[in-house]
Amino acid sequence: MNALNIAEYTHALGAQAKSASAQMACAPAAIRNKALKALARLLRDNVDALQVDNARDLERARAAGLPEPMVDRLKLTPKVLETCAEGCEQLAAMPDIIGEIIGMKQQPSGIRVGQMRVPLGVFGMIYESRPNVTIEAASLSIKSGNACILRGGSEAIDSNKALARLVAQALAEAGLPEHGVQLVETTDREAVGHIIAMPEFVDVIIPRGGKGLIERISRDARVPVIKHLDGNCHTYVDDPCDIAMAVKVTDNAKTQKYSPCNASEGLLVARAVAASFLPQIGAIFAAKQVEVRGTPEVLELLKSVAGIQMQEATEADWSEEYLAPIISVRLVDGVDEAIAHINKYSSHHTDAIITTNHMHAQKFLREVDSASVMVNASTRFADGFEYGLGAEIGISTDKFHARGPVGIEGLTSLKWVVLGEGEVRG
Numbered sequence: 001m002n003a004l005n006i007a008e009y010t011h012a013l014g015a016q017a018k019s020a021s022a023q024m025a026c027a028p029a030a031i032r033n034k035a036l037k038a039l040a041r042l043l044r045d046n047v048d049a050l051q052v053d054n055a056r057d058l059e060r061a062r063a064a065g066l067p068e069p070m071v072d073r074l075k076l077t078p079k080v081l082e083t084c085a086e087g088c089e090q091l092a093a094m095p096d097i098i099g100e101i102i103g104m105k106q107q108p109s110g111i112r113v114g115q116m117r118v119p120l121g122v123f124g125m126i127y128e129s130r131p132n133v134t135i136e137a138a139s140l141s142i143k144s145g146n147a148c149i150l151r152g153g154s155e156a157i158d159s160n161k162a163l164a165r166l167v168a169q170a171l172a173e174a175g176l177p178e179h180g181v182q183l184v185e186t187t188d189r190e191a192v193g194h195i196i197a198m199p200e201f202v203d204v205i206i207p208r209g210g211k212g213l214i215e216r217i218s219r220d221a222r223v224p225v226i227k228h229l230d231g232n233c234h235t236y237v238d239d240p241c242d243i244a245m246a247v248k249v250t251d252n253a254k255t256q257k258y259s260p261c262n263a264s265e266g267l268l269v270a271r272a273v274a275a276s277f278l279p280q281i282g283a284i285f286a287a288k289q290v291e292v293r294g295t296p297e298v299l300e301l302l303k304s305v306a307g308i309q310m311q312e313a314t315e316a317d318w319s320e321e322y323l324a325p326i327i328s329v330r331l332v333d334g335v336d337e338a339i340a341h342i343n344k345y346s347s348h349h350t351d352a353i354i355t356t357n358h359m360h361a362q363k364f365l366r367e368v369d370s371a372s373v374m375v376n377a378s379t380r381f382a383d384g385f386e387y388g389l390g391a392e393i394g395i396s397t398d399k400f401h402a403r404g405p406v407g408i409e410g411l412t413s414l415k416w417v418v419l420g421e422g423e424v425r426g
Helices: 003-026 030-045 049-063 068-074 078-093 132-143 152-175 188-193 213-218 243-255 271-287 297-300 315-319 334-345 358-367
Strands: 099-107 112-119 122-127 145-150 181-183 204-208 231-235 266-268 291-294 309-312 324-334 350-355 372-375 412-419
Touching: 003 112, 003 145, 003 188, 030 049, 030 078, 030 132, 030 152, 049 068, 049 078, 049 152, 078 132, 078 271, 099 297, 099 412, 122 188, 132 145, 132 152, 132 181, 145 188, 152 181, 181 297, 181 350, 204 213, 204 315, 231 243, 231 334, 243 266, 243 271, 243 350, 266 271, 266 334, 271 291, 271 297, 271 324, 291 297, 297 309, 297 324, 315 324, 315 334, 324 334, 334 358, 350 358, 358 372
Parallel strands: 122 145, 122 204, 145 181, 231 266, 231 350, 266 324, 291 309, 291 324, 350 372
Antiparallel strands: 099 112, 112 412
């Protein structure tokens, strides 16, 4: 497409989304749920066909020299597709919150005042790599009564087109507008510039991807943005703690999968438990070829671990989102120093404490300034599906409107409603 055609194309997408949003917003919950159930069925019925399309993206990515963690993000395995289908069904089973009125109170004047939950209207989703985001975004859009425009990365174009066809089929089956969910089918980056600058059509933009993408969207968008920049998450092993639990949870938080933004990239250990804990987790890191970047005292405690890869950490390591088998490690005196480190270096995404001290746990929950804060659980749980949201549109590290995994509520707003019986203001 030339520049003029891209401008016309994105304008058409926006106009169609705006028109569809009115129909999506007033569609009964039963109809929206019907579409979600149809989408779950279609995903299961098309596993083999979807993997054929996905294989083309994987082949192209490897030929282009994309790092393996990035290739991993592209995969539409049967397990990934089943999780998508389950997410659709979980959303369909959830209560409908659209039109819900909360906080209704009688005022001295006689009027009753409350707030009604309503869809945002049209959201634009700009994302990279993971094609399953297409289903997560589409399903949340349907459940929340919004229309959406989806623009995935060029590396997943065949997978995204195939998934979008299934979404369109599910919408049609339920009698919802075909433009309720639209995929941008050009890989030209100029399309993004137009979508994020159409306030007449788009109510909010949600970028999901690398730091460069999100910084560009935040800088250039002419509509509100729900974003997170990094996933520099931490696990803090406290004194006192259950050492066996600490080893198990830390292992999972770092090694269950390296590429997600909720994997722990930093490990803080209370000095009093370091001699017991570090050699045990170090042996696991050595076996799984996880490189430790630590302070000199950490390296000293780990030097007897056979086969461990380690080097001295630099200042930059404390802020790094590795998305790889690398972890930064330092010792701290206790919970106060751990909280100070996290609030200085973390990306305010997800941070966890492993402890048997209730007061330390409560202090950590109150004082760590992150979107998700956990006690005795892996940071890998910071996910809309795991939180029972059905799916997530992303994880917001903003503080306004939506924070943490953004599910249905994050795609809605509240408007004031007033009920009267002829009252007038004196």
